[in-house]
Amino acid sequence: MTKPLSGQLADFAAQLSFPLDPFQREACTALENGHGVLVCAPTGAGKTVVGEFAVHLALAAGRKCFYTTPIKALSNQKHSDLVRRYGPEKIGLLTGDQSINGDADIVVMTTEVLRNMLYANSPALHGLSYVVMDEVHFLADRMRGAVWEEVILHLPEDVRLVSLSATVSNAEEFGGWIQAVRGDTTVVVDEHRPVPLWQHVMVGKRLFDLFDYRAQDPRTHKKLKVHPDLLRHIAFRREADRMAAWQPRVRGRGRPSIYRPPSRPEVIATLDNAGLLPAITFIFSRAGCDAAVKQCLRSSLRLTTADERERIAEIVDRRCADLPESDLLILDYHEWREGLLRGLAAHHAGMLATFRHTVEELFVAGLVKAVFATETLALGINMPARTVVLERLVKFNGEQHLPLTPGEYTQLTGRAGRRGIDVEGHAVVLWTPEVDPIEIAGLASTRTFPLRSSFAPTYNMTINLVHQMGPAQAHKLLESSFAQYQADRSVVGLVRGIERGERMLAELAEELGGPDSPVLEYTRLRMQISERERAQARASRLQRRQAANEALAALRRGDIIVIGHGRRAGLAVVLDPDPDSDEPRPLVLTEHRWAGRISSADFSGASAKLGRMRLPKRVEHRNPRARRDIASALRSAAAGLDVPSRRGRRSGPSEPDIDPELVSLRDQMRRHPVHKLPDREQRVRVAERYLRIERDNAQLQQKVNAATNSLARTFDRIVVLLTERGYIDGSGPVPKVTDDGLLLARIYSESDLLVAESLRSGIWQGLDAPELAAVVSAVLYESRGDTPSSPEAVHIPTGRLRRALNQTRRLWTELRADEQRHRISPSREPDYGFVPAVYRWASTGDLTAALLAVEAGDSSTPLSAGDFVRWCRQVLDLLDQVANAAPDAELRSTARRAIGDIRRGVVAVDAG
Structure with missing residues (x-):
């Protein structure tokens, strides 16, 4: 029988429309008892209830609670949720873009905002008792994950931390680290989904269960088996396609058709007929999401009633009322609206935030039935569906196409099943001939998703740590990071390996007569000789190859040579030399009529050319008759020559040892007393084993040394670079941050040091507002292609x-050279791709002209309106930092004017 709730938890639970699950009760009870908590549970399980209880506790005690999320969209959504519950006067929002009631007791914010508050020692931190970190597993994110660890490490000791994470397999390890750095922390792990998830595969327009659930005995806990009906149908499908490929064409009809996957309208119609809408279809491409909606609009697909269309129109018109009429055309507003009226929409980061939020509102209200989305939707945004569809099991990560991991599969399909609405959720994978059901089953049943830290010191972090606590304390903080915690835990296994090796060494040393045994000394000598001989052989091979390449490069058309070995051995004539290559490959024809290119592997170069012969002006070496005639002429021309292959092999003396060190070592070995022992080889085999283990132990020790204090070493290298550049004064006993260093401490950007260098050197002074906005964009913009937009292309x-x-790029080049010298990860190259767009926007406020400016400047990087607004808001964020940190008053004023020029029209309306 469940124990009745009491205290604040009872008051909080009474306000909910559902009873608390056991994991929620456990976490909330721990929180009320004064513990920090880490909650790991599946998507949709209700983790945020624990965060909301922290809000309730803070309000009840008259204290503060900060609720942090990784992205602005999540912060906006959580702010709306809390405002509905507690009223707008008690809830604030800080996202960098928006500042609403920032002095409230409960403030929702992005994690970066809290990190900046901590470094600035903001007065808003006074009275803070709880911090909720939603989606804390985001600390594995390569670009922004370090922010989570900075916050966890810097928060005052008396602040209770509520960490909410998706299910990860190393929750205990993560919880152990939080406990080590934050004190008493309760780890609550729940793997139960409140809404069961059924896995399916759609083959054509037929829907099959992925697993044979009927054959599963819950008492045995055996792994689920792939459904035999699915396997039979796919086998039949493959056989039918194989037979179709072999059938002859029928006049006027061609061959029978090979399998084609269903179209997107057909997939949605199939789900609709099966009662599986609303559905989210994940497509790993923004363009693919938009194309899917267009494809559905060209079909007869309609998913809404007349009453629903009326409600949709009302919400769309309200949401978009402030968008400038002149911008609606370029935003494809009318096609987007038509899709919504038919119950269809795309959802991705390239959309205008206003459009995205409208889609979210309509989907949650049950008015939009089919959404085509990129994987960003899977990150915490509250848009659950009855069904999730995966078109492919491969996605592009920005560099290459990679298979989905089990963690990604679980995160995406976790959206299926709406708590309190659906009794079950459904995941559907579209089958194509290259997809194996066993592969899908592996993704759906694997539960190993370890959380890995991405924490590493940056310039801004380093300067703030030196300023706040000095290098010695900074070292201790870095050694307390989850990254170092994981590195140290990995070292535990290596150290055990070293200890095991040392025990074996002791046993072998005893057998040999001690670690200073003459047998070991003799064996080391033999190993030195072997290594020296191998090095000499490598050097000889390199010399021979170089000599052969030089000889090949010296050949001319008509030269007669000898190919010394291999299948083509014998006489040859050069048809087409290759003198200008580092690895020459001349075209030759042999006396056996073979024509092709040879390399240093075929030609030793030991014998120079034997002679010359005349060749026709044009040799058709692919023509058999031409090859025969030239081979005959070659044999005739060589008849009077002294050909090595016809003289027979000459065996001369081997090349004498010219390495005096090798001669000396061999002499020492022969004079060594062990050399004459009758059981020498038996003893040497034991000694060789000893030396192998000794070498393996040394390699393990190197790995331990590399892992231990690795973050502190990176930090020290950055301190040296910043000292050289005048951001840190290292002349005294304790390094101090200079005025330039304080400037760097106020710049929070991936290109923080480059921005600080640009500001203190004055290269941005004298620009007008649009020019300043443009140059600022170059240090933060990233083209979606493989390489940054070059100055010539824009x-x-x-x-x-x-x-x-140009001056900014020159500073970056100098900085990159310093980073290479100090072995620091290189700063990102400036990218000019957004320069024309932001300049035109700041100058005119004309969205059409701004987007056309990008296409005219660099058509390889088309920019959507949503991307344009998103980059404008990042430019605004960095301009705001320039307006606060720049040492020049005129530049600060220009930055403020640039902010006003950008924050207008669609950029001002589209806050999100």
């Missing part, structure tokens, strides 16, 4: 801007 509007961009 139209730079003014000479002053071009000079500023």
